[in-house]
Amino acid sequence: LSNLKHVAIIMDGNGRWAEDKGLSRTEGHIAGTQNIRRVVRQLIVNNVQYVTLYAFSTENWDRPVDEVDSLLQILSDSIVNETTEMNDEGVRIRHLGRIDRLPARLQKAIDKSVDLTSQNTVINLNVAFDYGGRDEIVQAVRRIVESAVKPDDITEDTLSSELFTVGMPDPDLIIRTAGEMRISNFMIWQASYSEYYSSPVYWPDFDELELNNALSEYSRRKRKFGTLNKTVT
Ligand code: IPE
Numbered sequence: 001l002s003n004l005k006h007v008a009i010i011m012d013g014n015g016r017w018a019e020d021k022g023l024s025r026t027e028g029h030i031a032g033t034q035n036i037r038r039v040v041r042q043l044i045v046n047n048v049q050y051v052t053l054y055a056f057s058t059e060n061w062d063r064p065v066d067e068v069d070s071l072l073q074i075l076s077d078s079i080v081n082e083t084t085e086m087n088d089e090g091v092r093i094r095h096l097g098r099i100d101r102l103p104a105r106l107q108k109a110i111d112k113s114v115d116l117t118s119q120n121t122v123i124n125l126n127v128a129f130d131y132g133g134r135d136e137i138v139q140a141v142r143r144i145v146e147s148a149v150k151p152d153d154i155t156e157d158t159l160s161s162e163l164f165t166v167g168m169p170d171p172d173l174i175i176r177t178a179g180e181m182r183i184s185n186f187m188i189w190q191a192s193y194s195e196y197y198s199s200p201v202y203w204p205d206f207d208e209l210e211l212n213n214a215l216s217e218y219s220r221r222k223r224k225f226g227t228l229n230k231t232v233t
Pocket residue numbers: 011012013014015016017055056057060071178
């Protein structure tokens with residue numbers, strides 16, 4: 001799939017997966033985090049260059065404090081435990097979102113894994129954590145205003161270059177698991193022409209086969225970008 005550079009995934013349904021099995025929501029989040037490796041490997045097999053995973057939204061702070069704490073803890077643990085192996089596999093890890101509201105320990109773990117993997121080229125893995133599309137745009141606008149650029153000189157590229165995704169291609173395909181059909185403040189600028197795919201499967205069960213189903217559905221879509229061409233690549 002030569003026209004598929006960037007896959008973004010809204011990893012949803014950890015809580016419902018756990019509930020179905022009589023487990024705690026925390027166990028659902030742990031299972032969800034363990035699924036990341038499997039999906040990233042399969043994206044590498046498919047030669048995808050960028051994958052963005054929505055792990056924690058700016059709105060997720062409004063969940064009960066216990067759940068927020070366990071999500072922060074699970075992310076810290078998984079960064080510490082997975083970075084070495086991801087690095088060996090050539091994964092370049094980046095963080096999208098706000099870093100300033102995360103616990104200092106987690107900030108350090110993120111910085112370390114971003115630095116360690118910065119020369120890797122097999123696949124780019126963006127972890128969106130404390131990420132919100134509106135927040136990202138507000139911050140970009142603040143920087144543009146501070147730079148005192150003339151209003152007429154502000155273009156779409158000006159804004160794109162102030163987003164966390166600067167220099168990256170827009171997502172070609174956005175997958176959401178657990179059957180939901182909403183964007184939930186994810187990449188609202190970058191998603192303007194993304195193909196959207198909703199899978200009924202809960203994230204911890206979203207395996208190689210489910211991913212391949214999404215990719216083959218994508219390959220059958222005709223992207224037109226507002227033109228009359230049947231396909232634009
Ligand atoms: C997705 O699973 C993970 C996060 C949003 C952090 P949920 O926790 O949203 O799972 P459901 O939607 O309650 O099943």
